[in-house]
Amino acid sequence: MLYAMSNVLIMAQEETEGGGNIGLVLPDSYELVAGIIAFGIVFFFVYRWAFPAINRSLENRQQAISGQLKEAEAAKLEAQSLLDDYRAQLATAKGEANRIVEEARTQGDAVRADLVSKSEAEAGQIVAKARADATNEKARALQEARQEVADLSIDLAEKVVGESLDREAQHGLIERYLADLERMA
Amino acid sequence: MFEQVILASECDVANEVICAPADVKELFELPTVFHIGELAISRTIILIFLAAFIVVALLYFGLRKGSVIPSKFQAVIESLVQFVRKDVAEDIIGPEGVKYAPYLTAMFLFLLVGNLFEITPLINFPITSRMAIPAFLAIVTYVIFVFVGFRKNGVHYLTDIIWPKAVPLALRWLVGIIELFSTFLLRPLTLAVRLFANLVAGHLMLTLLLGSGAIFIWNFADAGAKSLVGVAWFAFGIGIFLFEIVVAVLQAYIFTLLSAVYIQSSVHPEH
Numbered sequence: 001m002l003y004a005m006s007n008v009l010i011m012a013q014e015e016t017e018g019g020g021n022i023g024l025v026l027p028d029s030y031e032l033v034a035g036i037i038a039f040g041i042v043f044f045f046v047y048r049w050a051f052p053a054i055n056r057s058l059e060n061r062q063q064a065i066s067g068q069l070k071e072a073e074a075a076k077l078e079a080q081s082l083l084d085d086y087r088a089q090l091a092t093a094k095g096e097a098n099r100i101v102e103e104a105r106t107q108g109d110a111v112r113a114d115l116v117s118k119s120e121a122e123a124g125q126i127v128a129k130a131r132a133d134a135t136n137e138k139a140r141a142l143q144e145a146r147q148e149v150a151d152l153s154i155d156l157a158e159k160v161v162g163e164s165l166d167r168e169a170q171h172g173l174i175e176r177y178l179a180d181l182e183r184m185a
Numbered sequence: 186m187f188e189q190v191i192l193a194s195e196c197d198v199a200n201e202v203i204c205a206p207a208d209v210k211e212l213f214e215l216p217t218v219f220h221i222g223e224l225a226i227s228r229t230i231i232l233i234f235l236a237a238f239i240v241v242a243l244l245y246f247g248l249r250k251g252s253v254i255p256s257k258f259q260a261v262i263e264s265l266v267q268f269v270r271k272d273v274a275e276d277i278i279g280p281e282g283v284k285y286a287p288y289l290t291a292m293f294l295f296l297l298v299g300n301l302f303e304i305t306p307l308i309n310f311p312i313t314s315r316m317a318i319p320a321f322l323a324i325v326t327y328v329i330f331v332f333v334g335f336r337k338n339g340v341h342y343l344t345d346i347i348w349p350k351a352v353p354l355a356l357r358w359l360v361g362i363i364e365l366f367s368t369f370l371l372r373p374l375t376l377a378v379r380l381f382a383n384l385v386a387g388h389l390m391l392t393l394l395l396g397s398g399a400i401f402i403w404n405f406a407d408a409g410a411k412s413l414v415g416v417a418w419f420a421f422g423i424g425i426f427l428f429e430i431v432v433a434v435l436q437a438y439i440f441t442l443l444s445a446v447y448i449q450s451s452v453h454p455e456h
Binding site (some may be wrong): 023025027028031032034035036038041043044045046047049050051054056057060061064172174 | 209213214224225227229230233234237240241244248249251252253255263266267286287290291292294295308312315316317318320322323330334336381385
């Protein structure tokens, strides 16, 4: 059919070629056939190979991009959760630190109060002991002085009387006398 | 190349103002390079197949790897294909445009390479300045949009064109005739001729200006003061050369775009 068509065209062209340059406006039959074949090759190649190829690569690219976007989204979520974790940890750590400081302070206060009260008690004890010692010493000294006074008095009295006296009875007498003196003073 | 040779052999630099061949056909009907049996294979036919080969090679080497991260070359080829597919086929025809995308893409790339042959050094001949390819592609587009029009809308496709209900009754018959004439006769004709004529004009300008310029400058012994004219022709030719780059790309785009628009008008005739 193509052959018949080109024959017709060749005849048409031969008719017109005589009449000036009108032949330039009409398609040359060989070139027409060549053009049909050449365009057919191009069309076939575009239709069967180029479009599937470009579709494939566009799909791959789409998948790659959406995959990367998903990955980025996942990474973002992970980073966010990590950040939240860190923030929570930081908050806990701060609370802990505050608690420790507070505890240390209260402990320090307690230790100080303890120390103060202990030392106060100790001081009180020392003073009380000193007082008691002093009182005892005084009492002992007084007792000794009494004994001495009594002995001296008895000795003196013996010398005066010239014989030994009943020491026990004399001591009682002296004691009573001294007690009377103390009461009067 | 061949045209310049023809120009040079025929031009009388002493008397001509611009060097042109005796017959303008010599600029467009290229010589036979070899024969296959009875078939005379002209340079044009070789160039037609070269254009197809270049398109296939560009697509093959551009899309072969299909890397997720494309190389520069892959990105360029992908964006060319995607441009026709998204910006022309789908944006103009709509979701159904996907079906026509391979045709439009093949058309755009083939015409682009064929047009750019006009300004490709050592080739210097746009295969689209011959009527064969514009006519063939215009006819294919015509068959597609008429076929789609009738298949989508049945006989309403024709009646809606002849009797457009959106137009006031008084003018309806007139608009109907104009639309009928325009859709079924002018569309394929203008589509083919627009491309063909643009490339013919471009090729004519470039061969005459650059050819004349070169001949006047090289033969300045014979041409004398005309060598200066040659310089002017040549400079003008360079300007046109740059302009023709735009024309080549634009005409390939316009042809593809209008094909898409025509198909769209059959898919959704109410617009």
